[in-house]
Amino acid sequence: IDIIRNEDRDLRVRHYSTGALRNLSINEKNKKHLLEGGAMPPIVKLLQQPKLNQVVVYQAIGVLKNLILGGDPYIQAFLDAGGLQNLMSLTNFDDNDHIKFESCRVIVVLAKDKNIHGAIIEAGGLSVLPTLLSAKFDVLKTEACNAVLSLIQNGHGDKLIPLANFTSSLLSIQTETSNDVKTSILTIIDDLSSNLVFIQQLKEASIEDILNKHFQNVEYDTKRNK
DSSP states (O other): OOHHTTTTTTTTHHHHHHHHHHHHTSSSSHHHHHHTTTTTTHHHHHHTTTTOOHHHHHHHHHHHHHHTOOOOOHHOOOOTTHHHHHHHHHTTTTTHHHHHHHHHHHHHHHHHOOOHHHHHTTGGGHHHHHHHHTSSSSSHHHHHHHHHHHHHHHHHHOOOSSSHHHHHHHHHOOOOHHHHHHHHHHHHHHHHTTHHHHHHHHHTTHHHHHHHOOOOHHHHSSSSSS
């Protein structure tokens, strides 16, 4: 922790130290030691200079994700250290897709906690959802869908629909997209189907053609209108 806190240390040393913390932070006991040792603020600070050393930043994101998975005290420490704002600045970091996507993934991990939906919305965190929904890999689509469903269940569904490219990203089905992901997508469509703007967006996206092409083998009972 002292090494990553010391900005005068060689970047290679900070790189190795951050990588070590990433591995250590998987363990629940180590999470507690890191939190009590004041690791959160210096790790968050590492996010502020992505062009200086992208490997250090990527490792730091991994540490933060591991810590956040520890629950409420870790999430609160992350927020108190300005982690959400610093992380959001990386979600559009086009110089490095690994940093960009991992930053987005931490945001959707946070979105599992309904108590901080307001903070995520205020920070512009909903903007990461289309990025992950349109990704090629099921793991990213699954994480995004889970975040969307959590937001809908907490009464924020109407805030999703105006997002740029939300509906088109939701419907960006790949040939290899699993039926589990497709079921989540259908659930989202069903949950938002009372919104007339969303219905119009579906029509403009040729929803019937998409359903016929990609969802023929997906078993699903709609709650409302087909």
